[in-house]
Amino acid sequence: MDPKLTYLLHSNCAPTVTQTLEIRRLLESSEVSQLRDLAVHPDELPGLLRYLRGTLSLIRTFPAELLSQVFIFCRDNSHALRYSTIDPREAPMILGHVCRHWRSVAYSTPRLWDTVSLSNFASPDLPLDPSIVHDILAHSRDLPLELSLAYEMKPESLSDAFAYFDTLWASHERLRTLTLNLSNTKSNILPCGKVFHVLSSIDIKINYPYSETLDNWENMHYATLSDTLEGFSSAPALRSLRLEADFTPEDILIPTLPWSQLTHLELFTHAEYNLGRDIIIECPALEEVALGYYFGPGAELPLHTHYLRTLSLDMFGEGPDVVLLAFVLPRLESLTLRTEVPVHAMSALVALYERSRFSLVHLELGMDLPPEDVGLLLRIFCSLRTLSISGGHSITNRHFTLFNIPSRPIRHPRLQSLTIGLLTFDLDGAVVAEMAETLAPGAARIDAPFPALRELRLPRAAPEHMRPVFSEDVEARLETLRATGFLDDSIESW
Template sequence: MPQRLAEDRARLAELDSQILELEGALALLLSQRSVVKERLDAYRYPVLSLPNEVIAEIFVHFMPEYPACPPLGGLQSPILLTHICRLWREIAHSTPKLWRAVSLSSRNPFSLNPNNIWLGRAGCFPLAIRMNESDGCTVDASSLFAAILPYRIRCQYLELRLEHYVPYLPRIEGDFPLLKHLDLELDSEELDDKIEFSRVPMLRSARLDVFAARWIVLPWSQLTTLELHTISLQSCVPILEKVTNLSECNLGLSIHNENYIAKPPIMLPHLKSLKANGDDLMNTFLDSFTLPLLSKLDVCEKFLGPNQISSLATFISRSECKLQRLRISCIKSDPATYSAAFPSIQELTFGTDEETQLGHLMSV
C-alpha cells in the first residue's frame, strides 16, 4: 500500500506538470488567435469599401435588362440582394431601378401586398408590368388588376396573358401616358364591348393575338412596330390598313384561306422590315402587299406559292423596293435559284435558327 501511494503521488505531480505546459500552450494560442481576429475585424472587404452609389449600379447590372422582369427569387432577383447583409439590404431597398419591373402573380407576394411593396420601391421610375395567368395565379382577378391601377400613369411596358381574367380587362381602360409597348394575349372572347387604349401618346409598339386584335382599339397610326400572331391574314387586313406609319411588322399567321388576297394590296409606305411565318400553306401572301421602302424580308417559302421566284419578282417590281436582306425559311427548293434570280440582294439567308441542317448563308 505505501508503494502504491507513492506511485500515485508521482503520477499526480507528472499530470499537473503536463497540465501547466498545456495551459501555457493554450494561452499562447489564445493570444495569437486574438491578434489574428483583431486584424480580420479591422479588415474592410473591397466590395464593402465601395461607395453605396457604385454598389447600387453593380446591383442594377446584376438584374435582367429592363424591361425584362426579374424572377422572384434566386439569381437576378432583387430579393436575393436583400438577404446578403444589412448594408446590401438597405442599398437594394433604396435603389428604385431594381424594382421597376414586376411580374404580378400569386407567387410574388411582394407584388400583391396591400402597400404594393415591390412597385412602391420603384420611386418615380417608369414601370414594366407583366401578368401571366399561366404563372399559377390563384388569387382573385380583382387583386391583380387593383395592383396595376395605382401605377397606370407610370406604366411603360404592359404585358398581359389572360384567359379566365379577360372580363376584368376593362378595369384598366383609361390613360397610360407613358406606355410605349403593349403585349396582349387574351385566349378568350369573353368581352361585351371593345376596349379602347386611346390615351396612349407614347405608344409605338404592340404585340397582339387574334382575340386582342379583335377586341382592342389602339391609335394605330402611332405604331411603328407591330406583331400579330395566331391570326389569319383576313383578320390582319383591317389593322394593317390603319398602321400607316409602321416600319417593322411580324406576322405569325394561321391560314383560313390559302389563296386569300387583299384587294387592293395593302400599302405600307414606311415599312422597312416584314417577317411572316406559319404552319400552313399560303400561296398568295406577297400579292396582298405593296411596300416601297422594304429592305428586309423574312418569309416562309410555302408563303410564296409554287412559283417562288416569280412571286418574289412580281412583289419587288410592284413595290419598287430595294431589298437588301432576304431570308427564306423552311426552304425546300435549291437556294442557288434565289441567288441567281436576285443578284442585287446583298444578303440571302435560308432555313431557320432551329433548322440548322438547312442553314445556308450567301453574301453577294
C-alpha cells in the first residue's frame, strides 16, 4: 500500500485530491484481486477498509479555526458548565482524548477554557486536583475568567482544599465573574488582600452545616458573608453583587466594599428590611434591585433611587405596603412583587406607579389579588406592556369573567402579554375559553378591548390532582387558539 496512505491511517490529516480518488477506488472495488496491492491478511481487510473510509471524513478537512468554534459550541452545550469542567466525560476535557490533532486544537483555543465550573457537589468521585486546575487556567492564556465554584469542606481533605484554593486565587487579576456556593467553609480559604482588576460580578451563596457534632469541626470558624465580602474590597470594576444565605447574617454593610459602584444588587437572606434599606442608600447608582426574605417593619426614610429601572421584592412579614411606600423611583420600568400578606397592596402599588411618573411597563404580581383589584389595576396602569398575576391556587372563575362583561369591558391599549395562573381543577372551562376568545387578536375588530395583545398565558398546575380537566368542546376551542400561537396553557409549577 502507498506509504502516504499508511500515514493517513496514523494521523488526522486530510487526504489530497489524488489520495481521495485512490481511496474511493479501493473502497468501491469488488474484486479481491484489485485489493492485493494493500498487502494485508484477508482477516484484516474489513478493518483496514473501515479505517480508510474514516480518512474521508469531512471533519479532517475542517480548518483549526473552525474546529475550535465547534469545540466552544460543545463546551457551551455540555453539562460541564453546570457541574465540573474537569469531568473527563464532558467537554472540554473529553475533546482532548480523541486524537493528537484535536488535543492540540483544544489546548490552543483559550476561549474554550475561559469559563470554568468546579464542584465537588455533583461529582464527589472526581478529585479537585490543584495541578489539573492550574493546567486549565494556563490553557485560557490571558483571557478574563468566568469562574463558578461549588465547594463543601470535608474534615479529611482540609490541606488539599487550601492548596486547591491557592491555585485558584493565583489568577485573581483575570477574574471577570465569580460564583461561589460554599458549604461548611472556613473563611481563610477565601481571597484576602487581592486586587481584582476586572471583576465585575459576584454571586455568593453560603450554607451553614446542619450538624456540628463531628469533633473535627468543633474549633472551626465558618465563613460569614462579611468575611467573604472583605476579600473583595479592591474591585474597581465591580458592578453586580448577589448574596444568598440560609441564615440571618451579621452586619454585611462593611465600609471597605465599593457599594457606590454597584448597578445590580440581589439580597436573599433572613434579614429585616432596614438592612436592605441601608445597603440601597449606599448604592446610589443602582439600576436593578432584588430583595428576598425581608420581614418586619421599617421604611422610616424614603429611598431615592434615581436610576433604578428593575425592582423585585419577595416579601414576608407585615405586608408589602410599608416597603413600596418607601421607594421613590422616577425611572421604574419593571416591578416584581411576591408576598403572602398583600395588605393594602393595591393602594401602595398605585402610589408607587404615580411616583414612577407612569413609566412602569412590566408588572409581575405573585399574591392573592381579588378580581376587582385586577380590573382596577388594568384601568389605572395604562403604560403596561406585560402583566403577570399568579395567586397560587386563588385564581377563580371571577378572574376570567372579569374580561367577559360586555356592558363594562376592560380596555387596555398597550398591553402585549397577559399571564394569569395557575389554572386548577375547580375552574369552569367554558368561562376560561370565552375569556381567551374575547382577548384573541382580530384584524377586523377595531374596537378590540386589548388591540395590542399578542400573547395570553394561562399555565396549568403541575400536580395531576390539581390540574383542570376541560370538556372536549372546550379543549377544541383552546386548541384553535394554541395553533395560532396566541394561547399558552402548558403545565407549569410555581
